[in-house]
Amino acid sequence: DAGVIQSPRHEVTEMGQEVTLRCKPISGHDYLFWYRQTMMRGLELLIYFNNNVPIDDSGMPEDRFSAKMPNASFSTLKIQPSEPRDSAVYFCASTPWASGVNEQFFGPGTRLTVL
Amino acid sequence: KQEVTQIPAALSVPEGENLVLNCSFTDSAIYNLQWFRQDPGKGLTSLLLIQSSQREQTSGRLNASLDKSSGRSTLYIAASQPGDSATYLCAVRASGGGADGLTFGKGTHLIIQP
Numbered sequence: 021d022a023g024v025i026q027s028p029r030h031e032v033t034e035m036g037q038e039v040t041l042r043c044k045p046i047s048g049h050d051y052l053f054w055y056r057q058t059m060m061r062g063l064e065l066l067i068y069f070n071n072n073v074p075i076d077d078s079g080m081p082e083d084r085f086s087a088k089m090p091n092a093s094f095s096t097l098k099i100q101p102s103e104p105r106d107s108a109v110y111f112c113a114s115t116p117w118a119s120g121v122n123e124q125f126f127g128p129g130t131r132l133t134v135l
Numbered sequence: 136k137q138e139v140t141q142i143p144a145a146l147s148v149p150e151g152e153n154l155v156l157n158c159s160f161t162d163s164a165i166y167n168l169q170w171f172r173q174d175p176g177k178g179l180t181s182l183l184l185i186q187s188s189q190r191e192q193t194s195g196r197l198n199a200s201l202d203k204s205s206g207r208s209t210l211y212i213a214a215s216q217p218g219d220s221a222t223y224l225c226a227v228r229a230s231g232g233g234a235d236g237l238t239f240g241k242g243t244h245l246i247i248q249p
Contacts, residue, residue, distance in 0.1 A: 053236050053237075055236075055237075062239055062240070062241045062242070063224070063226075063237075063239040064239075065236035065237065065238070068235070068236050076235070076236070079236075111178065111179065113179075122166065122167065122228065123167075123169065123181055123184045124169065124181070124226075124237060125181065126171075126178050126179040126180075126181075127178060128177065128178040129177075129178050131176075
């Protein structure tokens with residue numbers, strides 16, 4: 021398996037622009053998570069899905085952030101409009117609930133810079 | 136709200152030494168605990184996962200222990216090598232009906248001197 025795939029790996033944009041981050045979970049994993057990592061706050065959970073349905077979005081910082089999972093193999097995290105304080109590394113992770121172990125597997129991350 | 140603390144924040148030791156990284160969490164109602172490794176500019180690599188019913192897990196030179204009642208976990212690295220240099224992150228998953236997200240510590244930045 022190729023693991024969790026994220027794109028783009030790096031994104032540089034200007035304040036006010038829309039940013040879309042993409043994630044493909046490991047096939048067969050029914051949970052998908054979005055995390056954000058900053059120097060100040062470390063790694064924080066933003067939102068997670070089970071079988072394509074958002075379960076907990078309490079970590080989403082503002083209404084400017086939205087996430088969707090239209091099917092089992094694709095999810096997006098959108099920021100509109102983007103602000104410099106959104107600069108961070110965004111990680112996607114997935115896990116198979118049926119395994120009972122629930123080890124989370126992380127993608128390589130998208131490094132976002134908002135100028 | 137669960138809080139995870141890792142001590143020390145940074146550690147530098149000569150090659151060959153055995154070392155211990157510490158992780159503590161405030162809410163003992165956890166489902167499991169995972170240790171990750173993160174290299175600069177890279178993603179997270181899962182090292183070990185300990186279920187709440189387990190006391191320890193081993194993988195090669197790594198051994199992780201869990202004392203759920205006291206809210207502590209340690210990661211033991213034997214015979215450290217320069218290639219072990221990285222940031223080590225501890226994360227806990229709350230117990231519950233679903234696969235909740237992880238709560239992470241800030242990590243221990245480890246440098247192994249050749």
